[in-house]
Amino acid sequence: MFYSYKEQIANLSEHLHLRTIKSIDKKDNKYIYINGEKLINLSSNNYLGFADNKDITEEFLDYAGDRFPFGSASARLLTGNLPVYNELEELISLIFQKEKTLLFNSGYHANVGINSSLAGRGDVIFSDKLNHASIIDGMKLSGAKFFRYPHNNMEALEKLLIRERRNFNNAIIVSESVFSMDGDITDIAKLVELKEKYNCLLTLDEAHAFGVFGKNGLGISEQFGLTDKIDLIIGTFGKAIGSMGAFATGSETLINYLINKARSFIFSTALPPVNIAFTKWIIENKLTCTFEKRMNMLNLGRKAGSQSHIIPLIVGDNKETINACDILYRSGYFTLPIRPPTVPEGTSRIRISLTTDITEKELFDAISLVKQTK
Ligand SMILES: Cc1ncc(COP(=O)(O)O)c(C=O)c1O
Structure with missing residues (x-):
């Protein structure tokens, strides 16, 4: 059956799956302004409040002056490199105690480039069923065989490893640490045990944990004292760090391999130097003083029944989820209805993500509003 683009859009709309870009007037700290209304933003990845913060922006600009251009004009491997890129890479290697x-x-x-290049024909990837779309896209591009094991189910993963590992050359186990839509945490110690037992590489996506978990904010691998056991740790700067970009840190061999094979790295203009400088400045100057705030935020998440600062309120039905968001909106809270294909069918939800400024009262008022809609 052939459906035109127009029909496909109509179909998405009919099933309440249509995505549209919202008009947002401005954001500042925990508030978001839409259509002249000021709402508490419960859907932000700006976990530590570093993005959209006027004081931080001013402080950074005082420090940076006009030293860092707004464009790199080239890929890193061509002329898109300056000392600040290497300095940020060295800083990340240092704090994680990794080679490169x-x-x-x-x-x-990062995820597309890594997953598409580390494995190829004759190799295999074992991926948690709820891993992010970027990991899935990378695996699809790789040409490797991949298996998606049931979410966080280590027994099922081990069964797969017993059955399949010996049929392939290189093998990779890939998981998020804090799952983006569920807020739960993977069993990292077991993943390390399995990767050692079955001779696999372990890559861990710390997108939602970097900047939040661990004494120094390095993530779940730091929290569990296992940074040295994970072959490749991936983190993003677009969430808790309040900037843009990402890193992969690991052995010199793996990083040199990625420099040569990860097409999303090779064939794209590097981020602006000013952005790299901002990321580095935040990690060096601001992240270290957030320990108490981060712990309070995580405790609040736990009080609400989550393992992290991400709290999924599963409603189930698309229409009811949208309805619950509308009710929250009218009460001064901004949330988003998360629907398939982002989450499995029948598990539409409101994904509350805490930031350090959200109070206990604000959170529990919002949760009780959602419960009343059921
Ligand atoms: C687990 C995970 N990995 C990777 C990404 C992509 O990161 P970025 O927004 O920096 O492209 C996201 C973003 O939503 C994510 O949730």
């Missing part, structure tokens, strides 16, 4: 780091333009670029 590579910057990517976003977490999406």
Whole structure:
């Protein structure tokens, strides 16, 4: 059956799956302004409040002056490199105690580039069923065989490893650490055990944990004291760091391999130097003083029944989820209805993500409003 683009859009609309870009007037700290209304933003990845913060922007500009251009004009491997890129890479290697780091333009670029290049024909990838779309896209591009094991189910993963590992050359286990739509945390110690037992590489996407978990904000790998056991740690700068871009950190061999093979790195203009400088400045100067705030935020998440600062309120039905968001909106809270294909069919939800400024009262008032809609 052939459907025209127009029919496909109509179909999405009919099933309440149509995505549209919202008009947002401005954002500042925990508030978002839409159509002249000021709402508490419960859908932000700006977990530590570094993005959209006037004081931080001014402080950074005082420091940076006009030293960092707004465009790189080239890919890193051509002329798009300056000392600040290497400095940020060295900083990441240092804090993670890894041999080498590579910057990517976003977490999406990182996951597509890494998963499509580390495995190829004759290799295999074992991926958590709820891993992010960027990981899935990378696996699809790789030409490798991939298996998606049931979410966080280590027994099922081990069964797969027993059955399949010996049929392939290189094998990779890939997981998020804090799952983006569910807020739960993978069993990282077990993943390390399995990767060692079955001779696999382990890559961990710390997109939602970098900047939030661990004494120094390095993520779940730091929290569990396992940074040295994970072959490749991936983190994004677009969430808790309040900037843009991503990194992969690991052995010199793996990073040199990615520099040569990860097409999303090779064939794209590097991020602006000013952006790289901002990321580096935040990590060096601001991240270190957030420990208490981060712990309070995580405690609040736990009080609300989550393992992290991401709290999924599963409604189920698309229409009811949209309705619950409307009710929250009218009560001064901005949330988003998360629907398939982002989450599995029948599990539409409101994904609350905390930021350090959200109070306990604000959170629980919002949760009780959603419960009343059921
Ligand atoms: C788990 C995970 N990985 C990667 C990404 C992509 O990161 P970025 O927004 O930097 O492209 C996201 C973003 O939503 C994510 O949730």
